[in-house]
Amino acid sequence: MLVLTRKAGQNLVIGDNIIIKILEVKGDAVKVGIEAPRELAVNRQEIHEAIRQANQAAAFNKNSIPALPLLKK
């Protein structure tokens, strides 16, 4: 893993079109701005993992589509 030190107001460039901006450093928290192409999803890692798990929990086999409630509205 590449490790670099940056200060608030400084940036990193990844490839041609991804810019990571260190916006603010306060205590143990860092505020980061990311400019990246729209097709690249940028997520907090724990959110990324939660969504992956949620998608997998929601998936089922086409031949076993669950019965669904018919609502009285």
Added chain:
Amino acid sequence: MTAAVALQMMPGLLGFEDISAYCLQPIPDNPYFFSLTTNEGPSFILTKPAFFFPDYSAQVKKDLLANNELEEKGTEVYLIVTVPERIAEMTANLLAPLLIKGENGLACQIVLHQSGYTTRHFLFPPEQQRNCG
């Protein structure tokens, strides 16, 4: 929507990154749910926010407009539903809805950063759950 719509998921759903071809169709005789199926891979049950979470769409739109993600009209919001053994306890993923544009066949899953939503919201509040399913 009455007929099946072929969709290209771009990018692929997290957990199913290799799959891009999906088919969205209504579930017969049940206006509240839709099926999102693939040929070889997983299938999903979807619903629309208006049925169970009436305030949700406005929030999504606000969020997307702020992020310039909702560039075109005709984009519809769908929610992925998880159906557990006890069907009354089914949940919807409000944190990461699907944006589907039927007319050009594109779909993607987005994340509502800072929204406070999670991946599991009950469709039926606990006090209603014994009356359904």
